[in-house]
Amino acid sequence: MNTFKKIGLTALAGSLVVTSAYAGAVSVAGGASMGVKNNKGNQGKSWTMGNQLTFTGAGELDNGMNVSISFVLDQADDSTTTGTGHNATSPFDSHSVTVSSDAMGSLTMHGEGGASAQAALDTTAGGDLWDNGFGFTTPEASAGAGGMLVYTLPSVMDDLTLKASYTAGGAGKGSAMAYSVSYAGVEGLTLDYGMGETETVAATADTTTIRASYAYGSFTGTYVVTDHDDIAASNDEEVTSWKLSYTVNDDISVSYSQETHDDEGTAIDEEVDSVNVSYTSGGMTLSAAQINADNVGNTNDASADKERWTVSASFAF
Numbered sequence: 001m002n003t004f005k006k007i008g009l010t011a012l013a014g015s016l017v018v019t020s021a022y023a024g025a026v027s028v029a030g031g032a033s034m035g036v037k038n039n040k041g042n043q044g045k046s047w048t049m050g051n052q053l054t055f056t057g058a059g060e061l062d063n064g065m066n067v068s069i070s071f072v073l074d075q076a077d078d079s080t081t082t083g084t085g086h087n088a089t090s091p092f093d094s095h096s097v098t099v100s101s102d103a104m105g106s107l108t109m110h111g112e113g114g115a116s117a118q119a120a121l122d123t124t125a126g127g128d129l130w131d132n133g134f135g136f137t138t139p140e141a142s143a144g145a146g147g148m149l150v151y152t153l154p155s156v157m158d159d160l161t162l163k164a165s166y167t168a169g170g171a172g173k174g175s176a177m178a179y180s181v182s183y184a185g186v187e188g189l190t191l192d193y194g195m196g197e198t199e200t201v202a203a204t205a206d207t208t209t210i211r212a213s214y215a216y217g218s219f220t221g222t223y224v225v226t227d228h229d230d231i232a233a234s235n236d237e238e239v240t241s242w243k244l245s246y247t248v249n250d251d252i253s254v255s256y257s258q259e260t261h262d263d264e265g266t267a268i269d270e271e272v273d274s275v276n277v278s279y280t281s282g283g284m285t286l287s288a289a290q291i292n293a294d295n296v297g298n299t300n301d302a303s304a305d306k307e308r309w310t311v312s313a314s315f316a317f
Contacts, residue, residue: 024057024058024059024060024067025057025058025059026055026056026057027055027056027057028053028054028055028056029053029054029056029316029317030051030052030053030054030316030317031050031051031052031054031314031315031316031317032049032050032051032052032314032315032317033048033049033050033051033312033313033314033315034047034048034049034050034312034313035047035048035049035310035311035312035313036048036310036311036312037308037309037310037311038308038309038310039306039307039308040306040307040308048310048312050314051074052072052073052074052093053072053073053074054070054071054072054073055069055070055071055072055073056068056069056070056071057069064101065099065100065101065104066098066099066100066101067097067098067099068097068098068100069095069096069097069098070094070095070096070098071092071094071095072092072093072094072095072113073092073093074093093112093113094110094112094113094114095110095111095112095113096108096109096110096111096113096114097109097111100152102154103154104154105151105152105153105154106151106152107149107150107151107152108149108150108151108152109148109149110147110148110149110150111147114148114150114165116148116150116165116167116176116178116196117150117163117164117165117178117179117180117194117196118165118178118179118180118194118195118196118207118208118209119178119194119196119207120163120180120194121180121192121193121194121209121211121224122194122207122209122224122226122239123224124224124226124239124241124257124259125222125223125224125241125242125243125257125259126241126243126255126257126258126259126272126274127257129241129257129259129272129273129274129291130239130259130261130270130272147167147168148165148166148167148168149165149166150163150164150165151163151164151165158185159183159184159185160181160182160183160185161180161181161182161183162179162180162181163179163180163181163182164177164178164179164180165177165178165179165196176196176197176198177196177197178194178195178196178197179194179195179196180192180193180194180195181193181194188214188215188216189212189213189214189215190211190212190213190214191211191212192209192210192211192212193208193209193210193211194208194209195207195208195209196208204231205228205229205230205231205232205235206228206229207226207227207228207229208226208227208229209224209225209226209227210224210225211223211224212224218246218247218248219244219245219246219247220243220244220245220247221242221243221244221245222242222243222245223241223242224239224240224241224242225238225239225240225241226238226239234264234265235264235265236263236264237261237262237263237264238261238262239259239260239261239262240259240260240262241257241258241259241260242257242258243255243256243257243258244256251279251280251281252277252278252279252280253277253278253280254275254276254277254278255274255275255276256273256274256275256276257273257274257276258271258272258273258274259271259272259273263298266298267298268295268298268299268300269295269298270293270294270295270296270297270298271293271294271295272291272292272293272294273291273292274289274290274291274292275289275290276288276289277289283315283316283317284313284314284315285313285314285315286311286312286313287310287311287312287313287314288309288310288311288312289309289310290307290308290309291307291308291309291310292305292306292307293305293306293307293308
């Protein structure tokens with residue numbers, strides 16, 4: 001991370017209607033990637049690329065409170081890029097403001113890109129293998145788009161974290177709440193539970209995520225279940241996933257992941273698995289993966305089974 005400019009946060013503090021701030025620092029961190037993927041069949045090989053800059057700033061107010069900001073530049077990765085004109089090429093992505101203290105905990109306002117207390121946990125053990133362009137149905141998550149508040153309570157006991165989030169909604173949507181609790185009081189073990197809601201004028205749904213991860217020596221096992229309970233008939237979904245990772249040494253790791261997507265409206269489950277090998281040196285990571293998907297679109301004909309291999313290099317600076 002490169003600190004490129006020292007600034008005062010007085011203007012920010014004034015906009016929050018609080019007292020003046022001591023000088024804080026604004027820094028920028030970046031990430032980039034390049035790679036190639038090959039889909040079995042007639043789609044062939046294609047190049048992939050990613051790049052992102054994250055600006056962060058923080059300062060302490062003269063009343064002891066801390067204020068921090070985050071702003072992401074990521075071309076064509078914003079939810080507004082489906083529009084036309086400026087929105088179609090907007091480089092701006094997630095942004096947020098956080099106010100915190102030891103006594104009050106932390107309160108974050110997400111202007112865009114935030115995840116609800118439940119949605120922050122629902123990434124599958126394998127890192128959302130279903131979301132890979134194969135055409136899987138998207139599992140639901142509790143509401144968590146722009147205009148959302150996330151509150152992390154002050155510590156009530158060691159290794160226990162409590163969060164709550166509130167989304168005001170918008171056109172055609174009602175407000176939504178989500179909660180989560182995380183515990184890491186046993187060496188190597190992390191347990192998470194999150195519950196949230198998705199609400200529209202016509203229907204409501206509850207989404208629950210349970211996550212467990214345990215590290216022992218060079219092995220780490222992770223198990224995640226996300227259950228979406230929709231008031232509408234035959235709309236319930238469940239995503240079950242697990243991952244086993246082995247750290248060969250400080251630089252090399254291998255893993256195997258598997259995910260199953262159960263849709264109440266169909267009799268056939270979508271399944272995906274992956275074998276991944278990665279090598280890290282400094283800020284560079286080289287990785288290769290083989291991904292296999294079965295019953296895509298909840299059908300079991302031959303065209304519903306797909307394969308892909310990927311090779312990529314990513315950089316953090």
